[in-house]
Amino acid sequence: MHKTDICILGAGPAGATAALHLANKGIPSLLLDKATFPRDKICGDALSGKVVNELRRIAPELPAQLGEQQEALPSWGIHFISPGGHKLSVPFMYNYNPEQDTPAGFISKRIHFDDFLIEQVRQRPEIGFRENVDVAKYERMPEGGFILSDKQGQALVQAKLLLVANGAQSGFTRHVAGLEQEAEHYCAGLRAYYKGVAGMDADNFIELHFFKDFLPGYFWIFPLPNGEANVGVGMLSSAVSRKKVNLKKEMQRMIASHSELKKRFANAEVVDDIRGFGLPLGSRKRIISGDNYMLLGDAGALIDPFTGEGISNAMISGRWAAEQAAKCLQQQDFSAQFMQGYDKAVYNRLWKELRLSRHLQKLLRYPWLFDVVASRASKSQALAETISCMLNDVDLRERFRQPSFYAKLLFN
Structure with a gap:
């Protein structure tokens, strides 16, 4: 049995x-995963500007190294x-020049991006990395800590x-931390x-489509290298249950019947099976730590409720977990009381953003209002830039919560 702090x-x-930030502090850790890398992870594969910023926090050269990956x-x-x-x-940055600027975001299959991070892990002697280790039982010790x-x-x-960073289906999250899966937040x-x-967009913009006949769900198309695309759908579990939606059939129906999609997919072929996954949304605050543990990423339900983005929030939680671990x-x-510093740090950074995304998610109950906003923005560059600023800036995004914003759009 391996003993570790x-x-x-x-x-x-x-x-x-988390392991890399601990290594940067000179603190050793043991990193376990049940898979052998490289391994696939079902995901949208989009890496936002927040991901780029978190890579830079690990090491300044990492964004450029990622950009060099084919x-x-x-x-x-x-x-x-x-x-x-x-x-x-909504551009990730303004007045960008793809020929000169460092990309604000990337799209990379998780099998490649996660392996990119693992290659950084393998280079650090402070990290004991073990693959193909399936932990099934967590036993508390009388003096504190766990035996796995x-x-x-x-x-x-x-x-x-x-x-604890073992994903949406984490047994620890359910059986030890007691976080239940809630259909309204999943x-x-x-x-x-x-x-x-x-x-596909010349500058590789990702696409989120909100079709009338699939609300409150959304359909996405994300461009990938080698002429491929990540195509998928997402919908609140409560809506799937209430409407008795078969997501696979709906995804295939939209591709076959929506005029724009039908044209774009006319010569397309599937190169991988349609596969399902769950996204625990950060649309309500939870207790994400306790005696001798912290919940990170999907295990702590930190996914953005409007866009479905989870990678950046996972990395942010990993950074703050490393900070808290050093203090511990x-x-x-x-x-548990001391560990609350982690909860506060994570939600100080993410809650405002998550709360506003929950508000935007609720706007899908009023598709006509969504149409008015998008229609006016498509005809006015000034309004489009204003909304882009609002979506990129959390403080400005507060305006989406104000009825006066929509009143001005409707009556001006």
């Missing part, structure tokens, strides 16, 4: 980021397509502090890889 469960973006495609923004077909384009065992009951690790998604989808070791205090 800090054990990190899950080597995705949250866990790898598997990473530079992306410069998002297209929101309203129920009425109006396009609202496999399915056969064999003890694998004894740790004072657990950083999204069901499907993803497939296509080749030959026509009409310094003070030798692993209590």
Whole structure:
């Protein structure tokens, strides 16, 4: 049995980021994952500007190194397509020059991006990285900390502090931390890889389509290297249950019947099966720590409720978990009360953004209003730039909560 102060469960973006920040502080950790890398992870594969910023915080050279990867495609923004077909384009940066500027975002399959982070992990002697380790049981020790065992009951690790970053289906999250899956705060998604989808944006903007006959869900198309695209759908689990929606059939129906999609997918072919995944949304605050543990990323339900983005928030939680872990070791205090510093730090950084995204999610109940906003913005560059600023700036985004914003759009 391996004894360690800090054990990190899950080597995705949250866990790898935490391990790398700890290594930067000279603090050793044990990083476990049940898979062997490179491994796939069902996801939208978009890496926003927030991801680029978090990479830079790990090491200033990482964004440029990612950009040199053939598997990473530079992306410069998002297209929101309203129920009425109006396009609202939101660049990640203004007056950008794709020929000269460092990309504000990327799109990369998770099998490649996660392996990119793991390659950084493998270079750090402070990190003990073990693959193909499936932890099935968590036993509290009387003196504090946990003993982790496999399915056969064999003890694998004894740790004072657990950083739990093993995803949306984390057994620890459900059985130890007691976080239940809530349909109103959980999204069901499907993803497939296509080749030959026509009409992709020249600057690799990702696309979020909000079709009238699929609300409150959304359909996405994200360009990828080598002429591929990540295509998928997402919808609140409560809506899927209430409407008895078969997401796979709906995804195929939209591709086959919507005039624009039908044309764009005419010569496209699926290169991977349609696969499902769950997204625990950060649309309400939760307690994401306790005695001797912290919940990171999807295990802590930190996904953006409007865009479905989870990678950047996972990396942010990994950074703050490393900060808190360093304080715990310094003070030798692993209590739930002391661990609340992690919850406060994460929500100080993310809650305003998550709350506003929840508000935008609720706007889908009023598709006509979404149409008005997108229609006016498509005809006015000044308004489009204003809305782009609002979506990129959390403080400005508060205006979306104000009725006066919509009144001005409707009556001016």
